Structures are given as structure tokens and as C-alpha cells.
Amino acid sequence: MKKIFLPLALILSLAACKKEGDVQDKTLEALIKTKDVKGLQAYKDRQKAKMDSLNSVMAEVDKNLTAWGVSQTTGYVSVQKLQQTSFAHNVEIQGNVTTDQDVNVQSQFNGTLTLYVREGQRVNRGQVIGRIADGGLNDQHKQALIQVSAMNAQLQQVKSQANLARITYEKQSALWKQKIGSEYQYLQAKTNYESAQKQIAAAQSQVAATQKAADAVRANLVKTTVVAPFSGVIDKVITQNGQAVSAAPASDIVKLISLGIMRVEANVPETYLANIKPGTSVEVFFPALNKTIKSSVRLVGNYIDPATRTFTIQVPVSNEGGYIKPNLLAQIKIQDYLNPSAIQIPAQYIYEDAAHKSYVFIATNINGENGVAKKVFVETGQKSENSVEITRGLKADDVIITDGSKNLTEGQKVKISK
Numbered sequence: 001m002k003k004i005f006l007p008l009a010l011i012l013s014l015a016a017c018k019k020e021g022d023v024q025d026k027t028l029e030a031l032i033k034t035k036d037v038k039g040l041q042a043y044k045d046r047q048k049a050k051m052d053s054l055n056s057v058m059a060e061v062d063k064n065l066t067a068w069g070v071s072q073t074t075g076y077v078s079v080q081k082l083q084q085t086s087f088a089h090n091v092e093i094q095g096n097v098t099t100d101q102d103v104n105v106q107s108q109f110n111g112t113l114t115l116y117v118r119e120g121q122r123v124n125r126g127q128v129i130g131r132i133a134d135g136g137l138n139d140q141h142k143q144a145l146i147q148v149s150a151m152n153a154q155l156q157q158v159k160s161q162a163n164l165a166r167i168t169y170e171k172q173s174a175l176w177k178q179k180i181g182s183e184y185q186y187l188q189a190k191t192n193y194e195s196a197q198k199q200i201a202a203a204q205s206q207v208a209a210t211q212k213a214a215d216a217v218r219a220n221l222v223k224t225t226v227v228a229p230f231s232g233v234i235d236k237v238i239t240q241n242g243q244a245v246s247a248a249p250a251s252d253i254v255k256l257i258s259l260g261i262m263r264v265e266a267n268v269p270e271t272y273l274a275n276i277k278p279g280t281s282v283e284v285f286f287p288a289l290n291k292t293i294k295s296s297v298r299l300v301g302n303y304i305d306p307a308t309r310t311f312t313i314q315v316p317v318s319n320e321g322g323y324i325k326p327n328l329l330a331q332i333k334i335q336d337y338l339n340p341s342a343i344q345i346p347a348q349y350i351y352e353d354a355a356h357k358s359y360v361f362i363a364t365n366i367n368g369e370n371g372v373a374k375k376v377f378v379e380t381g382q383k384s385e386n387s388v389e390i391t392r393g394l395k396a397d398d399v400i401i402t403d404g405s406k407n408l409t410e411g412q413k414v415k416i417s418k
Helices: 008-034 037-067 137-177 183-222
Strands: 079-081 085-099 102-106 111-115 128-132 225-227 232-237 252-257 261-269 281-286 291-296 310-318 329-346 358-367 370-377 379-383 387-392 399-401 413-416
Touching (some): 008 037, 111 252, 137 183, 261 329, 281 310, 358 413
Antiparallel strands (some): 079 399, 085 261, 085 329, 102 252, 111 128, 128 225, 232 252, 261 310, 281 291, 358 370, 370 413, 379 387
């Protein structure tokens, strides 16, 4: 076996670095304690210089070991052949469930309430859920309808009389043109016809007036019937059966909620405004239900809250079974970026050198289980939960070293686990 001799200067350099490092570490505490910015910057520069010196030493050692044929294999490593795959970046925020149809049904009339529904009952749009005592309003409406009927009968009688006057006038007019009969008869027939026309107009006005009065009574009578404005569930009975209600101020009778189509509202940081649009894909997870629903953004708010620097989005969610309730907590995962042909690798296999440049190790010269580690500098793009998008430095079919890559050096021989 060959003996390996390191230059004395290198050994002394390493020892000196260690000794100096101990001194500098003590100095570092003092610099931090005194908040000496310039001193800390100078300390950083000294540390970088020492790292560069050590890297040079290690490179010299590796160079000599390689030249002497000494194996540098540190053990087995795992590899992964890269392929172009779809890469998605998601924004995760918290939201709350609400509904477009969540109202308190109110009274529009004064009186005693008769309620026909109970809490938890499903009702249809237009269904009568209660009535308010009308205080004789129904009888007034019936009397008004009788008056309307009587006025219509009177109008028909006036029209019959007017029709007879018209026939008489037309006959007298035709005779008068033939110089038959007297002028008096002609003028009298004309006057009677014109008078009949005025009587029709007056009768029509009376019919309209009585009909208007009847409609006004009916409009108030309609207010005594409480109907469901949409299909939903009676979430709460606010005014009990037999209690008095009023129109001004309006009394709340029941709370009605529609559980068919719900929506999740959330506030999103303004930095994502350019990437989130109506139609953007969304996954909504309900922790309390352990349920995930796929949807898309329906509405993006047009206002940035100056206090929170956020904007509002709305995401519709179907509610089969009615398990989703208003104010239920929801976790929203919004896909704000998608690259269908990306090179991506796990974040833990990307390292950074002293100059803050990112790099990975790939396996080259692969022959069976043997290979050589190559250091490749990369540029990164978006980051997901487990992977990082590589925008430059790697390509499809490159073989990246995964497990065992942390302590590798450039040109080091490796054995690949099968």
C-alpha cells in the first residue's frame, strides 16, 4: 500500500485555521453582542477565505489520491433518472363556508302569527310557512271585489244604452243627409249618443277606482301570508307560534338557509393577484369532515384591503348530503402555477456553496454499479411542498444522485445501489 504524505505547509495551514477559528468564534460573540456591523462583515469575509483555503486543500488531496490510484468511493449512493413531468405550485390559505341564500324571513304586517314549520324542516320556494291574522282584511277584500263586480255590471248597462244611442244617431244622421225628418230629431240623437259616450267613460273610471281599491286591499292581504323566498332548511325559529309580529320595524320570523350550493370565501395575499383568476383550479379540504372537493375560483375581488394587503376570492362547493354548513372551516389549495414539462427534484438534494450558488450531483461515466460524481450548478424556479423546479442546469435523462450525495466531491467515484 502506498504511503500518503501531505505537504507540511498544508498541515500547518489546517492547524492554524483551527486555532484562528477558536479565536474568531470568541470574537464573533463580542461582535454580535456589540452589534458591530462592519466587524461582522469582516468576520464573514475571513470565514469565507478560510473555506476557500480548505477547499483548495481538499482539492489538492483529491488530486493526489486520484493520481496515485487510491479509490475515493465513500459508499453506495442512490440515483434517479430525470424526466420531464408536470410541476404545479399551490397556494394554501384558510377560508370559511358561507351561502348566497342565508336570510331571516321577516313579517310585512301587524298581527298574531300562526307558524306552520319547525326547526330543521326543509321547505320549497313559495311554500307558505306562516300566516298573520289579517284583522278583517279578508272581509274587506271580498267587499271590494263585490263593488268591482257591481261597477262592471253598471258599465255593461251603460255600454248597452250607448250602443242603442249610437244606432239611433247613425239612422237619424243617414235620414238627415237625405233631407228626411227634422233637424231637431237629428241633433237630439247626436246629443244622446255623445252623452252615452261620456257615461261610458265615467263608468270605466268608477270601475278602475274600485279595482284599484280592491288591489290595494289585496296587496295588504298578501302581506299576511309568509312564504319561503327560496328552497332551503329552517335553521332557526325566531318568533314562536301565537306571538305578535310587526311590519315596522319588521319582526324576524325564521332563519332560512339554502344548503344546495355553498361557497368558500378566503383572503389571498396580493402577491398572488396576477396568478389567480376566475377558473383557476382549487382543492377545498374540510378538516372537520375529512373531505376534499375539487372546484375552481368563481370570483376574484376587485379591492385590496389596505390593512391586510389581501383580496377576496369565492369558490363554489357542491353540498351533496347537506354536510357542509355555513362558517365551516376550509383549507384552500389554489394552483397558481403549472409547468407541464418541467424538470423537478426533491429539495433536500439541492445544496448551496459559499457563494450561495445552488448545485446538485449527477452520476456520469456509469458502468454497471460504478460511476463518477459531477457537480452541476443549477437555477431553480418555483417550489412545491416536496419538489423544486429546475429551470437551468439539468435536462431529461440526467442521472441525479439522491441519497448519499451530501458529502460528495467533484470527480469522486461512487457505487450505485440497484
